[in-house]
Amino acid sequence: MPDSQDAPAADLPKARIATASLAGCFGCHMAILDIDERLIDLMALVEFDRSPLTDIKKFTKRCDIGIIEGGCCNEENVHVLQDFRENCDILIGLGQCAIMGGLPAMRNAIMHSDEPLRECLEEAYITGRYIRNKTHNIPNDPALPLLLDKVYACSEVVEMDYQIPGCAPTGDVIFETLSKLLTGKFRGFERETIKFD
Amino acid sequence: MSDFTFTIDEIEIPAKEGQTIMEAADAAGVYIPRLCDHEGLRHQGGCRVCTVKAAGRSVSACTQPAEPGLAVENETPHINKLRRDLVEMLFHEGNHLCPICEASGNCELQAMAYRLDMTEPTRFPYLEPCRPVDASHPDIALDTNRCISCGRCIRASQDVDQKGVFGYVGRGIHRHVAANGPDLAHTDAEITDFAISDEVCPVGCIIRKRVGFVTPIGEREFDKGLIGRKISEKRNA
Numbered sequence: 001m002p003d004s005q006d007a008p009a010a011d012l013p014k015a016r017i018a019t020a021s022l023a024g025c026f027g028c029h030m031a032i033l034d035i036d037e038r039l040i041d042l043m044a045l046v047e048f049d050r051s052p053l054t055d056i057k058k059f060t061k062r063c064d065i066g067i068i069e070g071g072c073c074n075e076e077n078v079h080v081l082q083d084f085r086e087n088c089d090i091l092i093g094l095g096q097c098a099i100m101g102g103l104p105a106m107r108n109a110i111m112h113s114d115e116p117l118r119e120c121l122e123e124a125y126i127t128g129r130y131i132r133n134k135t136h137n138i139p140n141d142p143a144l145p146l147l148l149d150k151v152y153a154c155s156e157v158v159e160m161d162y163q164i165p166g167c168a169p170t171g172d173v174i175f176e177t178l179s180k181l182l183t184g185k186f187r188g189f190e191r192e193t194i195k196f197d
Numbered sequence: 198m199s200d201f202t203f204t205i206d207e208i209e210i211p212a213k214e215g216q217t218i219m220e221a222a223d224a225a226g227v228y229i230p231r232l233c234d235h236e237g238l239r240h241q242g243g244c245r246v247c248t249v250k251a252a253g254r255s256v257s258a259c260t261q262p263a264e265p266g267l268a269v270e271n272e273t274p275h276i277n278k279l280r281r282d283l284v285e286m287l288f289h290e291g292n293h294l295c296p297i298c299e300a301s302g303n304c305e306l307q308a309m310a311y312r313l314d315m316t317e318p319t320r321f322p323y324l325e326p327c328r329p330v331d332a333s334h335p336d337i338a339l340d341t342n343r344c345i346s347c348g349r350c351i352r353a354s355q356d357v358d359q360k361g362v363f364g365y366v367g368r369g370i371h372r373h374v375a376a377n378g379p380d381l382a383h384t385d386a387e388i389t390d391f392a393i394s395d396e397v398c399p400v401g402c403i404i405r406k407r408v409g410f411v412t413p414i415g416e417r418e419f420d421k422g423l424i425g426r427k428i429s430e431k432r433n434a
Contacts, residue, residue, distance in 0.1 A: 093318065096296050100288075100323065103297055108325050153323065160318040167296035189316050191423065196295035196307055197414055 015064040015182055019051040020084060022077040023104045023151055024070025027168040028095040029053070032067075034171025042175065045182055059087045065181065066091045068160075071101045072152040076145035085158040090181065093154045093163035094174070096196060101151045102167065108150040117149055162186075166195050201265035205229075205249075206272055212263040219247055219258040222271070226432025228425030229271055230280055230312060232287075232305055232399055233347035234259040239356055241348055244287075246280050246309065255279075281313040289321045292328070292342035293400070299409035300401025302417030306345055308424035328373075333382035337393055338404040344374055345400055354392035362386045374402075 021029055029052060035042060049063050050056045066088030072078050085091055096102040113119040121138045125131065154160050164177055173193050180186035199211030205218070205227050212221035217240065222229050233244035242260035249258045250270040258269070270276060287293075287306060295301045331339040346365070351374060354362040362384045366375045378384040386393060393403055414420075 096294075100294070100319075102294065105294060105325075106297060108292075150325070153319070155318045156322065163316060163318050165316055188314060191311055191314055194311050194314075194316060195420075196310070197298075197301040 015046045016049050016061065017046045017051070017065045017067065017178075018049040018059065018063045018084065018088060019053065019067040020069070020080050021052060022068060022070035022080060022098070022154075023073035024095065024097045024102070026052075026069070028069035028098075028166075031095075031166070031168035031171055032174055035175045036171060038171075038175050042178065046178075059083065063088045064090065065178070067094050068092065068098050068154055069094045070097045071104060071154060072148060072157050073104050074145035074147050078148070078152075078157055081154060081157050090161045091154075091158070092177075092181075093160045095169055096165065096167045098154045098160075099163045099165060100153045105151040105153075117147060121147075164189075167197050170195075201263075203263050203265060203267035203269065205269040207268075210263070216263050217259055218249060218251065218256075218261050218263050218267075218269055221263045222258065223428055226428060226430070226434075227271065228428040229258045230309055230425065231259055232284075232309060232345065233349060235349050235353075235397065235399075237357070238349060238352045238397075241352065244283070244345070244347055246283055248276060248279060248283075250276060277313055280309075281315050284309050284313055285315055285319065286321060287345050288315075289319070289323050290326070291344060292325060298343060298401040299404065300343070300398075302414055302420045303395070303412075304401060304419070305399035305424060308419035311419065312423050312425065331376065331381050333380040334386060335382070336388040336406050337381055337386055338406055339376065339381055340402055340404060341373065342402075343400045344402040346372065346374055347399060348374065349397050349399065350374065350392045350403060353394075353397045354386075354390065357391040360385045360390065360392070362390070362392060 019029065048054045049061065050059050066084040068081060068084060068091065070077070072081060093099050097104060101108065107116055107120045125133050125138045126136055162177070164173055166173065170193070173189065177186060200214045202209050202211050204210065205222055208227060210221050210225045210227060219229050219231065219234065229247050229249060231244070231247040233241050234247060240259045242257040245257055247258040248255050251261055251267055284306065288310065293306065295307055298304065301307060328341040330341070348365065351363045351365065354360045361377055363374055364377050365372055367373055376384050388405060391397060393405065395405070397403070
């Protein structure tokens, strides 16, 4: 475990961080918890705004750092991502789904269908061999966000400032990146610490 | 015995007449990144990841013969940026989803991206081509979504196995590697072929069925260290 020498001094004004999980599995948010006891050092320096961790749904004020897990698979994801871009000085893509679509992007090209989205939904709700769906309908409640034609990487929707690779990134990489960003010392990743899987 | 010497990043490299820059560098323990070149296969010079500056000109180290006194630049920020852009474009040209690929950790494309620090947010669009999966063969599957057209399987099959199971088809952007038959089951491909062995396909395109996760993620070749370390270790030894 890297030591926390690079952790910023506690007398700076607290930075504001917002996080969101779009088309992800929450694994990257779980990875934030892998920072373990160093979270206490980190929490001395930051406060959370909108985040699943705080259950705050809307920005209360402008944030220094926005952390995005997952790509965009529906229109709500796009709205949230655009909202983050407008309200955050630095936007970080956390994990492979945010960076290149990840597992949800399997529906984009691997289906070899002219209409991969329709085929995916029909397989999931109607034609799949192990489906017990008594209505034989694809869910279409107006409250459900409209699915996009394909899953988009975050950088295809808005400009991203940094991306932390991994599925999920390690707590060490997240901690190092955040603490260095907070002190203006971030100069890229140690190549030995990077993993795409 | 070397016939002459030349330099790579000011390190003196002994070389024999007819050796390429990369062959001499490998023997001397200086790693030059490469994807389409593989020990034991004829050189192709296709991927250009091994681009070096020889006497100021960009050349592929795997095909350019070494010459006495030649000054070669290899690990410079400028050249590594060119290489990183090439590797990044390969990621965008196919469907390279590391978290769902059984080659992850053994993949040379992925390992090259690690080595070249490919972590900046991308500047290129993902092309997301629709490419077929051929699982017709009882022991082998082809997921061409992951193919980078390096042609190593083509050369291995032709030159080592004496078979010609694979070949290039199409032209320009449509050029790709294909099995020499209606599908892989209708070719001479066998699981014992060199072309099918772990070391030939640099990515997860040629899949040996039923062995994909024998080594778990996290304990694989490039989980242990950077690509090229085995060549560099020769020099440090």
